[in-house]
Amino acid sequence: MTTFEEQTKHVVNALYYDLLHDDEIDNRCLQTDSGGPVPFAGELPSDFDPVIIASRLRQIGDQCNMDFERVSSQALAEVLTGKMEKFEAAVDSLSRSWSDQNPEMVYERAFLSVSVKLMMHILKKVPSMFHPSQLITVINGNAQVKNYIEAHGGWENLDD
Numbered sequence: 204m205t206t207f208e209e210q211t212k213h214v215v216n217a218l219y220y221d222l223l224h225d226d227e228i229d230n231r232c233l234q235t236d237s238g239g240p241v242p243f244a245g246e247l248p249s250d251f252d253p254v255i256i257a258s259r260l261r262q263i264g265d266q267c268n269m270d271f272e273r274v275s276s277q278a279l280a281e282v283l284t285g286k287m288e289k290f291e292a293a294v295d296s297l298s299r300s301w302s303d304q305n306p307e308m309v310y311e312r313a314f315l316s317v318s319v320k321l322m323m324h325i326l327k328k329v330p331s332m333f334h335p336s337q338l339i340t341v342i343n344g345n346a347q348v349k350n351y352i353e354a355h356g357g358w359e360n361l362d363d
Contacts, residue, residue, distance in 0.1 A: 217256070219338075269297065278296055282321070294317050294318045314348050
């Protein structure tokens with residue numbers, strides 16, 4: 204059986220690959236076409252398709268409508284100037300603020316949305332500045348988010 208942490212690694216790597224190769228493939232079709240050239244090692248459960256889950260995670264990220272260039276946050280400003288060690292603090296701060304302002308948006312969902320959207324933003328601006336391990340660490344290191352995903356039946360049931 205694959206651990207949550209290993210599954211997160213596969214999902215984030217699929218998302219990263221999808222975002223980097225945005226021009227080469229129609230990633231919005233990944234929901235129905237999971238035969239993409241995404242490399243995965245190890246045994247995964249048969250109902251676990253990282254490419255489909257990455258597509259769902261990207262859709263969650265698309266729900267974030269923040270303009271990161273205009274948001275006032277010290278941690279975010281540091282991330283945008285290359286201090287990626289502040290990525291987790293920026294995501295946490297922005298997620299809490301967003302979920303506080305929008306009661307229908309639970310913190311865990313806001314966290315996933317903001318983290319993915321910020322990853323997308325950084326990859327568009329300076330692709331070499333971001334490595335998937337940063338998002339993997341942030342998700343796996345947040346017990347509240349991990350519990351939220353597991354309470355919904357794991358990655359494979361996120362947004363079902």
